[in-house]
Amino acid sequence: KQEVTQIPAALSVPEGENLVLNCSFTDSAIYNLQWFRQDPGKGLTSLLLIQSSQREQTSGRLNASLDKSSGRSTLYIAASQPGDSATYLCAVRALGTYKYIFGTGTRLKVLA
Amino acid sequence: GAGVSQSPSNKVTEKGKDVELRCDPISGHTALYWYRQSLGQGLEFLIYFQGNSAPDKSGLPSDRFSAERTGGSVSTLTIQRTQQEDSAVYLCASSLAPTSDEQYFGPGTRLTVT
Numbered sequence: 001k002q003e004v005t006q007i008p009a010a011l012s013v014p015e016g017e018n019l020v021l022n023c024s025f026t027d028s029a030i031y032n033l034q035w036f037r038q039d040p041g042k043g044l045t046s047l048l049l050i051q052s053s054q055r056e057q058t059s060g061r062l063n064a065s066l067d068k069s070s071g072r073s074t075l076y077i078a079a080s081q082p083g084d085s086a087t088y089l090c091a092v093r094a095l096g097t098y099k100y101i102f103g104t105g106t107r108l109k110v111l112a
Numbered sequence: 113g114a115g116v117s118q119s120p121s122n123k124v125t126e127k128g129k130d131v132e133l134r135c136d137p138i139s140g141h142t143a144l145y146w147y148r149q150s151l152g153q154g155l156e157f158l159i160y161f162q163g164n165s166a167p168d169k170s171g172l173p174s175d176r177f178s179a180e181r182t183g184g185s186v187s188t189l190t191i192q193r194t195q196q197e198d199s200a201v202y203l204c205a206s207s208l209a210p211t212s213d214e215q216y217f218g219p220g221t222r223l224t225v226t
Contacts, residue, residue: 031213
């Protein structure tokens with residue numbers, strides 16, 4: 001059974017810092033992995049999607065990497081801003097299914 | 113264009129009553145997901161619809177939960193004989209799968225069972 005873990009559960013950093021969020025999964029037979037952000041009281045916004053054949057994806061100040069064999073993905077946020085404060089979730093889609101398994105998230109607070 | 117919409121935004125119901133939650137996906141999106149997010153928990157997959165294919169119902173927690181998608185567009189999640197443990201935020205998402213797996217989420221329905 002696929003399990004997705006995110007560490008740390010919460011993180012507080014001063015503005016301007018570069019930071020790394022971690023996601024690990026137990027079954028490497030995945031189709032793709034997505035990173036989302038969730039603002040309080042709102043739905044999720046897709047940030048980056050990495051196919052199983054890819055090693056990384058970049059969008060602006062965000063870079064996500066995938067090491068499928070070790071069951072890990074990282075989300076790197078450069079030059080963090082207070083507007084980056086949110087909960088970040090990763091989710092994996094197993095091969096042969098459209099079902100996504102989500103981690104419990106990392107709650108990020110960027111202090112001005 | 114319009115995003116995914118869900119109604120109602122909040123629903124308070126008494127234990128034992130039935131509730132219906134509605135999701136309007138983005139026009140043209142063939143795939144639709146329902147998830148549940150309980151307090152302090154991650155998102156839990158409930159059900160997935162893809163075009164005219166049979167839905168993947170493997171995440172529904174009990175036979176009190178059912179969902180349908182009419183005409184490949186609007187979806188309704190029904191919970192019968194609600195229990196207090198059903199209290200959660202119910203999120204709907206749509207995508208252009210299999211062309212693109214990028215999911216677009218609605219704002220959710222917060223269900224409280226008293």
